[in-house]
Amino acid sequence: MFTIPAGYTFSAVSAGFKYTGRNDLSLIVSECPAHAAGVFTTNRFQAAPVVKSRTSLDRSPMARAILVNAGQANACTGDEGLMLCDKTRIMVGEKLGMAPEDILVASTGVIGDQLRMDLWEKAVPELVDALGHCDALDMAKAIMTTDTFPKVVSKTVSLEQGEIRLLGMCKGAGMICPHMATMLGFVICDAQVEDGWWAESLRAAVDVSFNAITVDGDTSTNDCILALANGASGVCALSAQDKRLLKAALIDLCQDLAFRIVQDAEGGTKVLRIAVSGARSKGQAEIVARVVGHSPLVKTALYGQDPNWGRIVAAIGRSGADFNPDEVSVALGDTVIFQKGQPVDGDWDSILAPVLKRDEINVQISLGSGRGKYELLASDLTEEYIKINAQYRT
Amino acid sequence: MFTIPAGYTFSAVSAGFKYTGRNDLSLIVSECPAHAAGVFTTNRFQAAPVVKSRTSLDRSPMARAILVNAGQANACTGDEGLMLCDKTRIMVGEKLGMAPEDILVASTGVIGDQLRMDLWEKAVPELVDALGHCDALDMAKAIMTTDTFPKVVSKTVSLEQGEIRLLGMCKGAGMICPHMATMLGFVICDAQVEDGWWAESLRAAVDVSFNAITVDGDTSTNDCILALANGASGVCALSAQDKRLLKAALIDLCQDLAFRIVQDAEGGTKVLRIAVSGARSKGQAEIVARVVGHSPLVKTALYGQDPNWGRIVAAIGRSGADFNPDEVSVALGDTVIFQKGQPVDGDWDSILAPVLKRDEINVQISLGSGRGKYELLASDLTEEYIKINAQYRT
Numbered sequence: 172m173f174t175i176p177a178g179y180t181f182s183a184v185s186a187g188f189k190y191t192g193r194n195d196l197s198l199i200v201s202e203c204p205a206h207a208a209g210v211f212t213t214n215r216f217q218a219a220p221v222v223k224s225r226t227s228l229d230r231s232p233m234a235r236a237i238l239v240n241a242g243q244a245n246a247c248t249g250d251e252g253l254m255l256c257d258k259t260r261i262m263v264g265e266k267l268g269m270a271p272e273d274i275l276v277a278s279t280g281v282i283g284d285q286l287r288m289d290l291w292e293k294a295v296p297e298l299v300d301a302l303g304h305c306d307a308l309d310m311a312k313a314i315m316t317t318d319t320f321p322k323v324v325s326k327t328v329s330l331e332q333g334e335i336r337l338l339g340m341c342k343g344a345g346m347i348c349p350h351m352a353t354m355l356g357f358v359i360c361d362a363q364v365e366d367g368w369w370a371e372s373l374r375a376a377v378d379v380s381f382n383a384i385t386v387d388g389d390t391s392t393n394d395c396i397l398a399l400a401n402g403a404s405g406v407c408a409l410s411a412q413d414k415r416l417l418k419a420a421l422i423d424l425c426q427d428l429a430f431r432i433v434q435d436a437e438g439g440t441k442v443l444r445i446a447v448s449g450a451r452s453k454g455q456a457e458i459v460a461r462v463v464g465h466s467p468l469v470k471t472a473l474y475g476q477d478p479n480w481g482r483i484v485a486a487i488g489r490s491g492a493d494f495n496p497d498e499v500s501v502a503l504g505d506t507v508i509f510q511k512g513q514p515v516d517g518d519w520d521s522i523l524a525p526v527l528k529r530d531e532i533n534v535q536i537s538l539g540s541g542r543g544k545y546e547l548l549a550s551d552l553t554e555e556y557i558k559i560n561a562q563y564r565t
Numbered sequence: 566m567f568t569i570p571a572g573y574t575f576s577a578v579s580a581g582f583k584y585t586g587r588n589d590l591s592l593i594v595s596e597c598p599a600h601a602a603g604v605f606t607t608n609r610f611q612a613a614p615v616v617k618s619r620t621s622l623d624r625s626p627m628a629r630a631i632l633v634n635a636g637q638a639n640a641c642t643g644d645e646g647l648m649l650c651d652k653t654r655i656m657v658g659e660k661l662g663m664a665p666e667d668i669l670v671a672s673t674g675v676i677g678d679q680l681r682m683d684l685w686e687k688a689v690p691e692l693v694d695a696l697g698h699c700d701a702l703d704m705a706k707a708i709m710t711t712d713t714f715p716k717v718v719s720k721t722v723s724l725e726q727g728e729i730r731l732l733g734m735c736k737g738a739g740m741i742c743p744h745m746a747t748m749l750g751f752v753i754c755d756a757q758v759e760d761g762w763w764a765e766s767l768r769a770a771v772d773v774s775f776n777a778i779t780v781d782g783d784t785s786t787n788d789c790i791l792a793l794a795n796g797a798s799g800v801c802a803l804s805a806q807d808k809r810l811l812k813a814a815l816i817d818l819c820q821d822l823a824f825r826i827v828q829d830a831e832g833g834t835k836v837l838r839i840a841v842s843g844a845r846s847k848g849q850a851e852i853v854a855r856v857v858g859h860s861p862l863v864k865t866a867l868y869g870q871d872p873n874w875g876r877i878v879a880a881i882g883r884s885g886a887d888f889n890p891d892e893v894s895v896a897l898g899d900t901v902i903f904q905k906g907q908p909v910d911g912d913w914d915s916i917l918a919p920v921l922k923r924d925e926i927n928v929q930i931s932l933g934s935g936r937g938k939y940e941l942l943a944s945d946l947t948e949e950y951i952k953i954n955a956q957y958r959t
Contacts, residue, residue: 561869
């Protein structure tokens, strides 16, 4: 079903942090030290596991394991939260015979509560015992919160020396759900890589995948992507061409995972692919894509299958990007409905009805003749989103 | 009921632009030339009446009338739209014996359609005949679109020389509804003022009122505030103290009107008063207030009467403002629930239940010990908003 990179084992158990009848504590272990890279939330409030994983990676770009709990975010928990986070690494490290700082950590769940150490103490021995008796899908299920399906993708790259394998998993349904914070992604790979290159490739992949999606425009205190590459494939000394192929596969993998997050957006019914081109720079294209992708009016219109170009045009106009209104065109699907600053005549309700029924809708915006372009995946906005988020805690 | 400034008459008739059984074309006329000021949308796509009114005010700061239609926005209509806009001013100007450029214009309604000149030709004579037979409330009703109630406020300022009167009206329910674009506001006053001072006072009043509210974060192609001051009160040569009083009344009037827009927000059930203080500058405070006020997660939580401080804190953290997380405090009503970067213990669900039931909720955010502060009024976000906006055109 999924191709698993060599040299990794998984575990998932039920600790009862928040959920009952499902696993909520999980672990990936690499049989040998792996080159590790991470991309973390830019939120000024950073959860304890974010602080701890970042610090470990700053000190050494090698790691052995990733430990994840769902149900408690360990965010806004002060010094005690940091101390308890360390304790969980020590507990797991002792059982595994690893230094605590070799274990990267990630949490998702309710903000503000301290970790329930009694539950950890009970669960950690079971967690370590279960290593190797679980597969990647078990783990992907154990990291879910409001997700409606687990998100796992694998890729294989064939090189002259042999095959290398990548596997990624993530959770996330609202871009953030601070009481269930939030987006987490893990990538494992069995190639032998160089630290700097691996970190830089992860950053590049995240930029065009997890950083290019939006559900509600929020960024949580817990967002992080961690990536390990352990060399267990035996394929080493990658050539420049090999690296290009591996990087392309990593980007592909991250984009597939990011797509699944938008697909599983809270209450969402559609994935909107907002492609802006002809901008004066990539940054200008991104501004427009984000304003359109965050506009509640655009998102509700497309949910309602309404070819309401006026809302898209108004969002472009207020974005703050620099362009000439007379050069702006907008297409839904492949049909241009607004061209050179003016509406194109047509019975769009009937012509576009089949396009707007789809699960994935392309919104193409051209701002002019510049070279800047950017693509953003966004969800639509529905009554169900309101329901989920207005009633989350009750 | 309302105190009407001296020297103004109103008219409102039914032209049938979009609505049936209600008035949709209206007019305010000043008996003598009035000092006129305007604040217009910053959207790059500007409706024809915005372009025309702005041009008139650039040429001369005097005007005699404001002509408003509801149902057709005359936005994204190109050169023909500009020409037809001029025609409407010529038609009304001929009947009134005024130069077209003395008539300021504002439109709200469906974007992209050209004005129905046949309807204008039929309605304009009736409109001019009805002058003086209508009151301010008739006019406030005629400028409504998705509004559920008319919005009129009057103020009287007592000076040594006598009384001066201000009356304002506005429409707006979504901050923008591009197919029903959008927010319009009109202020009339019978003081004798100086051009520069009047324009500058209007700008200051708009900054702390109409520019300090948000429903869905959108800014339409048609937003404008127009203000006339005709001197008909006989009160002239205002002293510095008189000006301060008049400016304070103008600010008060605009804030009252702006509050009503948020109160009437599409699908909204609550007005959120988001007050940020202790920021390093006013601009920094504004950034935080806007990110919190636009956050769908904050807006749905408060709709759901959920004291979910985690969502407020996460929005502050991702705002991009510069502050020390350990100095941040958040209060709902007057109750501090997050202090110095950490949650305050308490059974907030029960303690805050009475506060969260109210129609107006104060969200107080302190970022530290800086002097920067900003206050924003925001609506909550409800299933009804989605319903209105997903089904708007059908």
